[in-house]
């Protein structure tokens with residue numbers, strides 16, 4: 045293997061940071077051999093911080109109405125073939141009830157940017173969940189909102205917020221989004237969320253149209269600077285009703301490579317093996333965990349709406365009941381030597397000595 049590549053991986057493992065040019069070098073020089081070199085390092089760090097635990101998040105897709113028109117996304121407002129739905133507060137709470145019995149202690153409320161869920165209603169939903177389940181964390185993934193709105197939702201009890209930055213390169217951002225959307229506002233949102241005190245997650249799609257090693261290097265440099273608590277990365281997958289329908293999907297290999305790099309960069313980060321990764325390869329999520337991820341997010345949405353929350357084609361698990369997904373993932377994780385835990389699964393910014401000791405036994 046190229047000795048410069050090897051020394052960069054060693055330095056990333058030791059110092060957890062590289063320059064943007066060095067990140068670009070890593071991205072350009074991925075090889076099977078380099079993957080073999082980085083994977084055990086990423087696994088080792090992941091085990092030091094999180095042992096063999098895999099955190100589960102119950103995903104509740106509460107609305108597929110969206111005011112935005114992102115070019116890659118199947119629920120964009122101009123997709124007239126998309127059949128629209130919103131869950132009521134009662135339906136959302138029912139999903140939480142099902143989830144609690146299945147051992148979920150984090151609920152992720154994800155939806156399009158739907159004005160029906162104004163601050164008053166969304167705060168009401170968050171506080172109803174927190175009142176019923178004070179031992180659970182609530183993560184919101186509800187897009188761009190005002191600082192005041194983020195503050196009110198935080199005060200209502202929301203613990204975490206996921207807002208993928210999508211790309212840290214302004215020009216690339218403009219190619220993925222219509223002119224009415226703004227890169228600066230996206231960044232403003234992320235910094236507001238962090239300042240308010242949320243455990244904050246950013247992230248991007250691997251292999252999105254117009255992505256280059258340079259734009260990916262700026263993603264890594266941004267993640268390095270921003271130091272998120274969570275980072276969602278998964279392959280881009282085209283959706284038939286979007287302007288990007290003929291673009292090719294991101295690859296398994298590149299996604300795994302980036303997961304391992306991010307694990308070395310941010311040892312503590314909560315890193316999901318995403319549904320999109322499970323969609324492009326039957327063992328995608330298992331491979332994601334083995335590359336350094338430590339979170340899976342099975343679906344808790346009612347089966348009747350699952351197919352309608354279709355960000356990309358052929359999304360997996362759209363016909364399975366929550367319990368089936370939960371059991372399926374338990375088996376999948378056990379098959380690779382990991383175990384799903386019933387735990388809020390907060391970020392661990394300090395290395396646990398217990399996990400350090402466990403490592404020898406693993």
Ligand code: 5AD
Nearest residue numbers: 116117208279280281282283355356
């Ligand atoms: N392929 C993969 N991921 C997608 N997302 C949206 N559309 C697609 C697609 N076609 C991701 C975006 C968004 C998250 C909720 O889903 O990164 O932030």
Ligand code: FES
Nearest residue numbers: 361364369372373
């Ligand atoms: Fe949903 Fe396997 S995780 S069926």
